[in-house]
Amino acid sequence: MSSSPLASATSGKRVLSGPAIAGLALAALLAVALPAFTTGYVIYIANLLLVFVVLCLGLHVVIGENGQFSMAHAAFYGIGIYASALANRAVDLPYPFAMLFGALVAGIVGLFIGALALRMRDIYLALATFAFGEAMQWVFANWDSVTNGPNGLRISPARFGPLEILSDKQAYPFVLFFCLLMIGVTVAISRSRLGRSFRAVRESEVAAMAMGIDVRRTRVVAFGLSAAIAGFAGGMFGLFQTFIHPDSLGFQTTILVLTMVVVGGLGSIAGAIGGAIVFGLISEVLRQAPQYQEIIYGGILILFMMYAPRGLFVFIGDRIREVRHGR
Amino acid sequence: MDLQLALIFLQQGIASGLVSGSVYALLALAIVIIFKTSDVPNFAQGEVFMAAGYVALYLFVFQQMPIWVVLPATLLAAFLAMALFRRVVLDQVAKSAKDLVYLVIATLGLSYVLKGLVRRTGFGDTPRSFPALVPTDSVMIGQASVTLLDLAIFGTAVAVMAAFFWMFNYTKTGRAMRAVGMNPKAAQLVGVDLRRCHMLIWGLSGVISAIAALLISPKILMTADMGSIVMLAFAAAIVGGFSSLPGAVVGGFIIGIVENMVGLFISSRAIVLAPFLAILIVLVLRPQGLFGGKLTIKKV
Numbered sequence: 001m002s003s004s005p006l007a008s009a010t011s012g013k014r015v016l017s018g019p020a021i022a023g024l025a026l027a028a029l030l031a032v033a034l035p036a037f038t039t040g041y042v043i044y045i046a047n048l049l050l051v052f053v054v055l056c057l058g059l060h061v062v063i064g065e066n067g068q069f070s071m072a073h074a075a076f077y078g079i080g081i082y083a084s085a086l087a088n089r090a091v092d093l094p095y096p097f098a099m100l101f102g103a104l105v106a107g108i109v110g111l112f113i114g115a116l117a118l119r120m121r122d123i124y125l126a127l128a129t130f131a132f133g134e135a136m137q138w139v140f141a142n143w144d145s146v147t148n149g150p151n152g153l154r155i156s157p158a159r160f161g162p163l164e165i166l167s168d169k170q171a172y173p174f175v176l177f178f179c180l181l182m183i184g185v186t187v188a189i190s191r192s193r194l195g196r197s198f199r200a201v202r203e204s205e206v207a208a209m210a211m212g213i214d215v216r217r218t219r220v221v222a223f224g225l226s227a228a229i230a231g232f233a234g235g236m237f238g239l240f241q242t243f244i245h246p247d248s249l250g251f252q253t254t255i256l257v258l259t260m261v262v263v264g265g266l267g268s269i270a271g272a273i274g275g276a277i278v279f280g281l282i283s284e285v286l287r288q289a290p291q292y293q294e295i296i297y298g299g300i301l302i303l304f305m306m307y308a309p310r311g312l313f314v315f316i317g318d319r320i321r322e323v324r325h326g327r
Numbered sequence: 328m329d330l331q332l333a334l335i336f337l338q339q340g341i342a343s344g345l346v347s348g349s350v351y352a353l354l355a356l357a358i359v360i361i362f363k364t365s366d367v368p369n370f371a372q373g374e375v376f377m378a379a380g381y382v383a384l385y386l387f388v389f390q391q392m393p394i395w396v397v398l399p400a401t402l403l404a405a406f407l408a409m410a411l412f413r414r415v416v417l418d419q420v421a422k423s424a425k426d427l428v429y430l431v432i433a434t435l436g437l438s439y440v441l442k443g444l445v446r447r448t449g450f451g452d453t454p455r456s457f458p459a460l461v462p463t464d465s466v467m468i469g470q471a472s473v474t475l476l477d478l479a480i481f482g483t484a485v486a487v488m489a490a491f492f493w494m495f496n497y498t499k500t501g502r503a504m505r506a507v508g509m510n511p512k513a514a515q516l517v518g519v520d521l522r523r524c525h526m527l528i529w530g531l532s533g534v535i536s537a538i539a540a541l542l543i544s545p546k547i548l549m550t551a552d553m554g555s556i557v558m559l560a561f562a563a564a565i566v567g568g569f570s571s572l573p574g575a576v577v578g579g580f581i582i583g584i585v586e587n588m589v590g591l592f593i594s595s596r597a598i599v600l601a602p603f604l605a606i607l608i609v610l611v612l613r614p615q616g617l618f619g620g621k622l623t624i625k626k627v
Contacts, residue, residue: 063428069428116610116611119610119611119614120610120614122427123362123366123368123427123431123569124565124569124610124614126368126431127368127561127565127606127610128606128607128610128611130606131602131603131604131606131607131610132603132607134558134603135600135603135604135607138599138600138603142596255435255439258432258435262432266428291446291447292443292447293443294439294440294442294443294446295439295440295443295444295447296443297436297439297443298435298436298437298438298439298440298441298442298443299436299440300436301432301433301435301436301439302416302433302436302437302440305416305420305424305429305430305432305433305436306416306419306420306423306433307419307423308423309420309423309424309429310424
């Protein structure tokens with residue numbers, strides 16, 4: 001194994017593994033057919049899962065591709081939600097403009113945090129982004145004139161020209177479309193020259209520098225892009241939600257997203273997507289037993305770190321291979 | 328605000344700050360000794376502190392055990408829990424993954440499990456305080472009013488820190504711990520049992536957290552979320568450079584005083600924000616902290 005633990009998790013070429021492709025295909029089929037045979041609540045959960053998929057992609061770009069630890073993604077997500085909701089209220093334009101605005105604001109804040117992050121790494125970076133996340137939640141809860149403070153903000157319905165989205169079912173095709181779009185964007189980033197330089201910096205800054213990569217710029221850009229994707233997820237949230245409360249934008253959410261990415265497998269796009277869906281469903285089931293929720297959550301994190309640090313899908317793949325080879 | 332009042336506030340802020348700061352200093356110390364030897368920021372430290380408080384509360388209030396049983400039993404429970412976590416969980420994580428991120432995430436997992444377990448017991452549903460073992464009569468120091476309990480907290484915390492420094496600097500075990508912090512492989516070569524040493528350090532860190540919990544819990548309402556106080560300890564550790572023991576202690580006092588000053592002079596609403604701002608400002612301006620040495624960057 002090379003010096004970085006993530007090295008074997010992804011190489012540029014092998015973004016998707018066999019079982020992951022099968023899983024994704026099945027998920028895609030289910031996703032398209034979903035509204036035909038389910039109730040509003042299931043659609044609502046599906047919408048939320050798709051938003052979390054995008055949020056996981058955002059975190060993936062900075063942790064998985066670039067190897068920088070961020071514990072502030074709930075904050076970027078929140079910035080995206082508030083910025084797109086306020087933009088949607090302020091101007092009479094189709095909703096995608098509001099979403100882009102949310103992504104832009106989150107991205108700019110992300111660039112700023114990324115620039116600060118240049119001065120620190122590892123644990124210091126984790127703590128600084130954590131502190132930033134907590135500070136942002138405080139801002140959401142106390143900047144009364146803009147965010148309506150602890151009372152939460154009402155999000156007016158999204159509009160696409162004459163079409164006004166009033167139900168989860170109506171919003172679903174749009175949410176699905178934007179989710180697929182962001183998957184496409186993330187894959188494109190990952191395969192581009194930029195994505196390769198992200199990974200080069202992750203593996204060895206010195207080697208990357210020797211190859212002529214501007215390490216500082218790469219790290220800042222990774223942060224900005226990651227935050228912009230998280231902000232975009234915030235805009236997607238506004239497609240079907242009518243209300244946002246600062247309580248839902250705290251450390252819990254950051255940990256939820258981190259858990260999803262980890263369960264799926266750090267360093268792979270398919271892992272981030274699969275982790276969001278699998279763990280999203282798990283936490284939905286756990287809602288039935290709220291008194292055990294935290295224990296099971298923590299237990300899953302610990303067990304994965306102990307026995308399957310490279311994620312659920314690699315773990316299953318390895319077991320299948322073992323059985324095939326008769327071990 | 329006139330000068331006279333400002334002076335009284337200043338004295339009160341320093342006195343109260345030293346008291347709460349001594350508890351933050353203890354927790355920061357518990358975080359830093361682990362970080363120094365394992366390179367892991369233990370995000371479960373606050374929950375270990377919280378759970379220890381509840382163990383003591385359960386034994387003392389619900390089981391009516393005498394205090395001379397409750398205190399050692401609580402410290403022992405904290406020691407065993409942390410040592411076992413290190414031995415059973417983290418050794419396995421370290422075996423299956425090379426990167427530190429995975430160890431950090433495992434500690435996040437522990438924090439959730441502990442919080443969930445305490446909530447599950449239901450003791451946290453009604454916030455209560457641990458009965459004070461020392462009278463809470465007020466005494467005046469200068470123009471600041473503090474209680475006897477405050478003085479006991481401060482005195483105990485300082486005594487515990489002194490004992491720990493003595494152990495860390497002058498005993499064989501302490502030397503072994505410092506050696507592991509400097510270079511684990513070399514320490515192993517000269518005969519330090521790494522596994523045992525790590526267990527001991529995590530256990531001791533648990534004991535220090537438990538002492539902090541016993542000290543502060545008569546003064547606050549205990550809930551399953553009281554572990555969030557650990558943010559102030561993280562802030563203290565960062566101010567102190569994160570790998571310096573004296574730095575952690577001084578950082579604890581600085582954070583305690585700053586927190587009280589912010590509360591007295593600015594607003595109580597801003598208190599919550601103060602530790603995060605302190606972390607951000609210190610990390611941005613001087614990432615190695617006030618006491619940390621030169622920042623070294625791993626090249627490969």
